[in-house]
Amino acid sequence: MxxxxxxxxxxxxxLGEIFRDHxxxxxxxxxxxxxxxxxxxxxxxxxxxxxxxxAKAVLDEIDRWFENEVFRPLREGGxxxxxxxxxxxxxxxxxxxGHRICLVGALALxxxxxxxxxxxxxxxxxxxxxxxxxxxxxxxxDPDGLAEEVLALIQGGLVLARARDEADIFTRLLARLLARLxxxxxxxxx
Amino acid sequence: MxxxxxxxxxxxxxLGEIFRDHxxxxxxxxxxxxxxxxxxxxxxxxxxxxxxxxAKAVLDEIDRWFENEVFRPLREGGxxxxxxxxxxxxxxxxxxxGHRICLVGALALxxxxxxxxxxxxxxxxxxxxxxxxxxxxxxxxDPDGLAEEVLALIQGGLVLARARDEADIFTRLLARLLARLxxxxxxxxx
DNA sequence: GTCTATAGAGTGATAGAC
DNA sequence: GTCTATCACTCTATAGAC
Numbered sequence: 001m002x003x004x005x006x007x008x009x010x011x012x013x014x015l016g017e018i019f020r021d022h023x024x025x026x027x028x029x030x031x032x033x034x035x036x037x038x039x040x041x042x043x044x045x046x047x048x049x050x051x052x053x054x055a056k057a058v059l060d061e062i063d064r065w066f067e068n069e070v071f072r073p074l075r076e077g078g079x080x081x082x083x084x085x086x087x088x089x090x091x092x093x094x095x096x097x098g099h100r101i102c103l104v105g106a107l108a109l110x111x112x113x114x115x116x117x118x119x120x121x122x123x124x125x126x127x128x129x130x131x132x133x134x135x136x137x138x139x140x141x142d143p144d145g146l147a148e149e150v151l152a153l154i155q156g157g158l159v160l161a162r163a164r165d166e167a168d169i170f171t172r173l174l175a176r177l178l179a180r181l182x183x184x185x186x187x188x189x190x
Numbered sequence: 191m192x193x194x195x196x197x198x199x200x201x202x203x204x205l206g207e208i209f210r211d212h213x214x215x216x217x218x219x220x221x222x223x224x225x226x227x228x229x230x231x232x233x234x235x236x237x238x239x240x241x242x243x244x245a246k247a248v249l250d251e252i253d254r255w256f257e258n259e260v261f262r263p264l265r266e267g268g269x270x271x272x273x274x275x276x277x278x279x280x281x282x283x284x285x286x287x288g289h290r291i292c293l294v295g296a297l298a299l300x301x302x303x304x305x306x307x308x309x310x311x312x313x314x315x316x317x318x319x320x321x322x323x324x325x326x327x328x329x330x331x332d333p334d335g336l337a338e339e340v341l342a343l344i345q346g347g348l349v350l351a352r353a354r355d356e357a358d359i360f361t362r363l364l365a366r367l368l369a370r371l372x373x374x375x376x377x378x379x380x
Numbered sequence: 381g382t383c384t385a386t387a388g389a390g391t392g393a394t395a396g397a398c
Numbered sequence: 399g400t401c402t403a404t405c406a407c408t409c410t411a412t413a414g415a416c
Contacts (some may be wrong), residue, residue: 006385026215029406039387040407046385050406066305106299108353111216120264121354145366148350149343152363156346160338162299164311173342184214219396230398230399240397383416391408398401 008046012061015054020103024055024112033183052115055107059119066127069094074130080138081111084181087131087173091154098161098170105155127151153177198236201226202251208212210293214245214302236252242305245297249309252294256317264320270328270371274331277321278368281344288351295345297312317341 014036018027029051033039047053069090077083095102104123107116128147135143157173204226208217215236219230219241226233237243259280267273285292294313318337325333347363 022301023213023215023299025213028404030404035273038385041388041409043409044407092322101299105353108349109213110297111212113352117355124350124353145362148359149363149366152343152350152359153339154346154347156342156344159295159298159345159349160314160342162303163295163314165307169338169342169385172335172354173339176339217396220394230396234398238398381416383413383414386412387410389408389410391406393405393407395404396402398399 012058016058071126071130074134080134083134098167101162102158201250206248261316262321264324270324273324288357291348291352
């Protein structure tokens with residue numbers, strides 16, 4: 001049988017996990033073939049540009065997901081405090097409470113960084129801008145600086161959780177962050 | 191001439207920069223040979239265990255540097271607030287104000303993580319413990335949680351600075367952190 | 381016949397070990 | 399420098415859907 005109904009879009013989540021597990025360089029075509037169940041012929045059929053095209057497609061899909069689930073709600077939401085809290089919940093879910101790393105952040109530190117520099121920079125820029133807007137609506141001073149801090153905490157939390165093999169670190173950091181943002185947003189509560 | 195005054199210890203800083211630039215997997219022996227000026231024979235003379243031994247030696251040297259310059263001063267210092275401030279100054283210098291990434295953090299996110307898991311975890315554990323001790327001496331509540339947050343901010347700041355190719359992000363985050371810690375340490379100043 | 385999805389032998393280059 | 403393994407990738411071939 002030659003046809004086994006594969007679609008390019010269905011491959012992206014699997015490819016994402018492969019790149020998260022191995023990084024770009026170490027994700028060999030044999031590993032990709034084994035985990036997708038596809039031969040080189042199929043892989044090059046869907047991604048004529050090879051590994052680089054695969055990674056770019058994965059980054060695009062990540063960007064699309066965050067745009068829909070995180071960035072746009074932050075921009076268009078009504079209650080800024082609730083929107084920021086919803087963002088933290090979505091982030092906790094996406095990163096599986098610290099068990100999953102951020103592929104974008106990992107690529108930023110890797111050798112292959114320059115190949116994907118535009119997509120990497122764009123992802124964080126969009127996130128920071130959307131979050132800073134919500135923080136501004138919530139009346140926070142220096143929303144850009146605070147948004148930068150929140151993103152750094154999330155990325156650093158993922159690094160620490162993986163480094164110490166202790167996903168709870170990420171959960172604790174998100175909880176602290178939530179408490180800190182809440183406290184300032186509702187100063188009457190204490 | 192067979193001898194050209196190379197010592198194993200002199201190679202470690204160069205190897206560190208190579209691994210920071212390329213990561214472990216992508217730092218090929220030919221790259222290492224080119225940048226150290228040594229042939230494969232010499233490299234295997236100094237590091238019979240190959241690349242893995244090189245990286246472990248680099249991690250050991252990093253650990254030694256932080257132990258002397260960061261961890262021990264935090265543990266043995268007198269004025270806790272001054273010690274923490276000195277730590278941030280040392281960290282800013284070590285990471286070249288955001289121009290240099292943290293090799294330990296980068297390895298934690300990479301495919302080769304398991305090979306160096308013990309050294310990676312130990313580095314962050316020692317840092318957090320030393321910092322939490324100083325924060326406790328300074329009278330801070332939840333010193334462990336706060337130390338975790340400081341480490342995450344540093345690591346995340348390095349990720350963001352590299353991702354957006356904007357080292358100033360790291361400098362700004364350190365400045366915010368310093369201000370936040372100072373404010374709480376000397377509540378009488380405002 | 382044409383188009384799409386598949387499989388995999390075979391390419392040259394390069395890897396790390398020694 | 400030698401060695402073997404593996405890399406990303408090319409190419410040919412094939413099976414079914416239209």
